[in-house]
Amino acid sequence: MRRTSRGTSLGRMSFTNLTALALGLAFLYAPIAILVVYSFNASRLVTVWGGWSTRWYAALIEDRAMIDAALASLGIALASATLATVLGTMAAVVLTRFRFRGRLPFAAMIYAPLVMPEVITGLSLLLLFVAIDLDRGFFTIIIAHTTLTMCFVTVIVQSRLSGFDRSLEEAAMDLGCPPGRTFFAITLPLIMPAVIAAFLLAFSLSLDDLVIASFTTGPGATTLPIRIYSEVRLGVKPEINAVCTIFIAVIAVAVIAASLVGKHREGTAARPLRQAGAPNPMPHS
Amino acid sequence: MTETPAAAHRKRSLSLGARLVVAAPYLWLIAFFLVPFGIVLKISLSETAIAQPPYMPVLDLAAGWQGLEDFLAGLSFANYATLAGDDLYVFSYLKSLKVAALSTAILVLCGFPLAYAMARAPLRAHALLVTLIVLPFWTSFLIRVYAWINILQRDGLLNQALLWLGIVDQPTTWLATDTAVYIGLVYSYLPFMVLPLYASLEKLDHTLLEAAADLGCPRWKAFFVITVPLALPGLGAGALLCFIPIVGEFVIPDLLGGSDAAMIGQTLWTEFFANKDWPVASAVAVVLVVLLVAPIAVYQHLQAREIEGRR
Numbered sequence: 001m002r003r004t005s006r007g008t009s010l011g012r013m014s015f016t017n018l019t020a021l022a023l024g025l026a027f028l029y030a031p032i033a034i035l036v037v038y039s040f041n042a043s044r045l046v047t048v049w050g051g052w053s054t055r056w057y058a059a060l061i062e063d064r065a066m067i068d069a070a071l072a073s074l075g076i077a078l079a080s081a082t083l084a085t086v087l088g089t090m091a092a093v094v095l096t097r098f099r100f101r102g103r104l105p106f107a108a109m110i111y112a113p114l115v116m117p118e119v120i121t122g123l124s125l126l127l128l129f130v131a132i133d134l135d136r137g138f139f140t141i142i143i144a145h146t147t148l149t150m151c152f153v154t155v156i157v158q159s160r161l162s163g164f165d166r167s168l169e170e171a172a173m174d175l176g177c178p179p180g181r182t183f184f185a186i187t188l189p190l191i192m193p194a195v196i197a198a199f200l201l202a203f204s205l206s207l208d209d210l211v212i213a214s215f216t217t218g219p220g221a222t223t224l225p226i227r228i229y230s231e232v233r234l235g236v237k238p239e240i241n242a243v244c245t246i247f248i249a250v251i252a253v254a255v256i257a258a259s260l261v262g263k264h265r266e267g268t269a270a271r272p273l274r275q276a277g278a279p280n281p282m283p284h285s
Numbered sequence: 286m287t288e289t290p291a292a293a294h295r296k297r298s299l300s301l302g303a304r305l306v307v308a309a310p311y312l313w314l315i316a317f318f319l320v321p322f323g324i325v326l327k328i329s330l331s332e333t334a335i336a337q338p339p340y341m342p343v344l345d346l347a348a349g350w351q352g353l354e355d356f357l358a359g360l361s362f363a364n365y366a367t368l369a370g371d372d373l374y375v376f377s378y379l380k381s382l383k384v385a386a387l388s389t390a391i392l393v394l395c396g397f398p399l400a401y402a403m404a405r406a407p408l409r410a411h412a413l414l415v416t417l418i419v420l421p422f423w424t425s426f427l428i429r430v431y432a433w434i435n436i437l438q439r440d441g442l443l444n445q446a447l448l449w450l451g452i453v454d455q456p457t458t459w460l461a462t463d464t465a466v467y468i469g470l471v472y473s474y475l476p477f478m479v480l481p482l483y484a485s486l487e488k489l490d491h492t493l494l495e496a497a498a499d500l501g502c503p504r505w506k507a508f509f510v511i512t513v514p515l516a517l518p519g520l521g522a523g524a525l526l527c528f529i530p531i532v533g534e535f536v537i538p539d540l541l542g543g544s545d546a547a548m549i550g551q552t553l554w555t556e557f558f559a560n561k562d563w564p565v566a567s568a569v570a571v572v573l574v575v576l577l578v579a580p581i582a583v584y585q586h587l588q589a590r591e592i593e594g595r596r
Contacts, residue, residue: 017402021414024399028421028475031432034442038435045440091310098307109314111585115526117533117577119550120570123557124321127567130338131324147317150310155588180302201423208425211535215557225427232431232540236438244428251424259416 032248039241056242066243069227073207076138076223080145081202087146088153088202089195093183095154096161113151121148122215129216136218144216145209149202156201160194161187200258204251322574329567330360340564364568374552374569378576381549384463384538385531388470389524395471396478396523401512403479404486415483422476430469430540437465437541465541470531478523485519486512518587525584529577549573 013021039057043050060066091110095103113121125144129136168190172182188195210225217226224247231240331340368374403414421429436442437459444456459465489512497507513520535550542548547555549569556566 013402013406016398017405020398020402021406024395024402024475024479025417027395027472028418031429031436031472032421032424035428035432035435087310087313090306094307094310098303100307102311106311106314107589108585109318111588112581113318115529115581115584117530117535117550117573119533119535119553120325120574123553123566123570124325125317127324127328127563128317128321143317147313150313154310179300204423204425208427210427225425228427228431229536232427232434236431236434240431241435244425244431247428248424252420255420255423 035241036245036248039238039245041238044238056238059239060242066227069222069224072138072221073224076141076145077203077206080142080149080206081199083146084150084153084202085195085199088150088198089157091150091154092157092161095158110151110154113148118211122212126215136216137221140216140218141213141221141223144212145206148212149205152205153198153202156198157191157194160191164190196258200254325567325570328564329364329571330362331564332361332363333562333564339561364564367565368568368572377547377549377552380546381532384466384548385528388467388531389528391467391471392474392478392527393520393524396475396482400479400482400486403483418476418479426473427536429473430537433469433472433541434460460541461543463542466538469537469541473537474527474531477526481519481523481526482516485516489515522587525580529580529584532577533573
């Protein structure tokens with residue numbers, strides 16, 4: 001966190017602003033907190049608090065189908081996030097550094113999937129896979145998730161690329177360093193925090209996706225959200241609370257680790273080049 | 286080929302390596318984003334058939350020119366006529382637009398005070414506040430919707446709290462109502478509204494407000510004359526970022542809403558998975574895209590301007 005402050009403290013904020021912050025954060029976190037607490041409820045009934053217990057976590061270890069679904073989801077998320085990070089970073093470089101005819105339709109294809117309703121993306125990809133007679137399963141989900149998440153990667157990396165000083169890149173090129181080497185030696189290390197953040201976002205979006213995976217999946221490829229969804233439709237179950245809590249814990253640890261890595265890297269590598277404002281953690285702001 | 290790089294970048298024209306860097310993501314998006322849309326459009330003009338794949342006509346390339354002619358002759362707008370003629374679909378579209386508009390309005394009303402408070406917080410707290418807003422977005426969407434089932438069900442915490450407080454004497458039905466859908470939508474989309482708004486409000490030049498105050502402008506008036514207009518780009522981006530996906534939303538109305546009036550995302554899902562009517566599902570998707578083309582274009586314009594403006 002930066003030390004330069006405007007010299008105000010939380011105490012100097014107006015009462016209305018503090019209330020808005022408190023209410024907003026409570027609204028965002030209370031449901032998640034309740035879910036986590038109830039995952040440790042010994043009673044099967046949601047209405048009754050039966051004391052603390054880890055029995056639902058113990059029950060999960062027995063649930064082979066749930067574990068298989070979780071492993072499938074992790075594999076798909078890892079593969080699609082890796083592919084999406086490579087393709088999305090390339091697209092970000094293209095959009096910020098290259099001028100060519102056809103740049104506008106390219107930008108349109110990057111931004112459209114960000115807001116496109118998932119049912120449409122899912123349906124259209126499924127119909128493509130049917131049309132080219134591709135067997136549906138892990139592979140098709142990976143393609144679908146890569147297509148969706150690479151656009152998020154592009155927006156995050158792009159905002160970082162367009163935000164930093166290009167003089168180092170230009171100096172390297174002027175001294176005869178070829179563009180490819182300049183990218184790997186100068187640009188990539190500088191945008192690394194954004195690339196890592198983008199990878200993690202792609203990973204968590206893939207892990208999270210229900211709709212697109214439901215359309216593009218095939219026999220034998222059940223992801224964790226598909227599994228959770230089929231259980232949730234039948235009502236609240238303590239086992240599902242436990243799965244969700246583990247899910248939340250994994251994501252929270254990953255996000256915190258990433259922000260620490262990002263901070264460390266920024267502190268050591270990019271300090272002289274840092275522009276006003278931290279890298280944007282959200283693609284859309 | 287549109288992706289042929291013609292213009293020179295800087296002093297040199299695009300090298301072979303650079304062309305490959307352009308081609309890889311470009312071709313990927315053409316293959317897996319643009320082409321699938323063409324296929325949806327084509328299938329929306331087909332008829333349902335008991336076959337694999339379950340629609341006809343199928344383009345028979347082996348039959349050459351005759352195959353193409355047969356294929357074109359087989360296309361029809363019957364599915365669109367079905368959509369227009371059946372109240373189920375019309376109501377479904379109208380309901381989706383209504384729900385999206387109303388929840389976007391609620392999101393603006395909830396998001397603005399939150400974003401404003403974040404922007405007015407001490408500078409050293411900003412990074413932390415942004416992280417706190419983003420963090421729930423990282424945890425699963427499905428889980429966050431599911432968390433509300435815990436709260437809203439008949440013997441859930443909300444009814445328990447209301448009974449305990451004596452506000453109601455009978456448990457109220459929350460789950461499977463439109464109210465539950467609105468709660469779920471506002472909850473899930475709040476970060477998408479707050480962050481663009483915050484980005485706009487944070488850049489706001491406070492000397493403008495001071496100048497207005499010095500010149501005797503009351504604070505409430507300065508808010509509407511200075512703060513709100515300067516926050517409009519963020520407000521627009523946030524509103525579109527919520528409105529467009531909400532129109533096609535499936536998970537939230539399916540898990541929290543009732544079964545009486547389905548939103549269009551649910552209708553598409555049912556046509557596809559339950560009725561196995563791929564052509565009608567495709568026609569539903571095409572009409573939905575047509576409805577959303579204008580908002581998506583405006584959103585892209587705002588997004589492009591935001592990123593270009595940061596250079």
